[in-house]
Amino acid sequence: MSDAASSGGRHVEEARRRYNLIGGLVIAVLGLALLTTSFLVHNPVPLAVRAGIIVYVAVGIAFASGLLKVQNQQDVYGGMALILISLVAFVASNDLPGMRGFAFGPGTAPRLFAFTLALLAIGVVVTGLLTAGPDVTPYKIRGVFFIIGAILCFAATIRPLGLVIASFSTMLICAAAADDVKWRESLIVAVVITAFCSVLFPYGLNLPFQLWPRFW
Secondary structure, eight states: OHHHHHHHHHHHHHHHHHHHHHHHHHHHHHHHHHHHHHHHHHSOHHHHHHHHHHHHHHHHEEEEEEEOOOHHHHHHHHOOOOOOOOHHHHTTEEEEEEOOOOOOTTTTHHHHHHHHHHHHHHHHHHHHHSSSSOOOOOOOOHHHHHHHHHHHHHHHHHHHHHHHHHHHHHHHHHHTHHHHHHHHHHHHHHHHHHHHHHIIIISSSOOOOSSSSOOO
């Protein structure tokens, strides 16, 4: 019994090391690709953003080599994916002008959201490094299907149907990605976020978003 338990423990540990090796290498490769892209954009990317990308690559290498022990793989790699999204947003919005005095520019909102996302994601990664968590569960297609569907829905409806309907529909489709979705709470969250976006973008940021369908 003891030998069987020991063998099972070694098997789990080997699987974790293999997962960390692959995950760390993927992080490093994606980070290097983004770093290369940062030198190809029209305007120079700030040194702080490039430094963040370099740190991202270094963390991936540390995961792959075992220098950083990953206790909760779901939180760590999920958080690293969100950090990558925020870094991509910083690079992609580099050509957009930022704030001028107290006036928001087109690049203000993307950078603000990217910075907030990065801070939250760093907290998730640190939590995953310090606290133990469950093993990585088998891959499920439902979440990917609905999240991608929500993005496509927003892109297809923002112009003909307006910001209100597009945002509300997108939030509901995102909620459907969860296996244990609670529709009452999801409806409340969708209404609150839609109202927030309807005030922030056209009035707070002065972006030319129409709120309602063109045929109204």
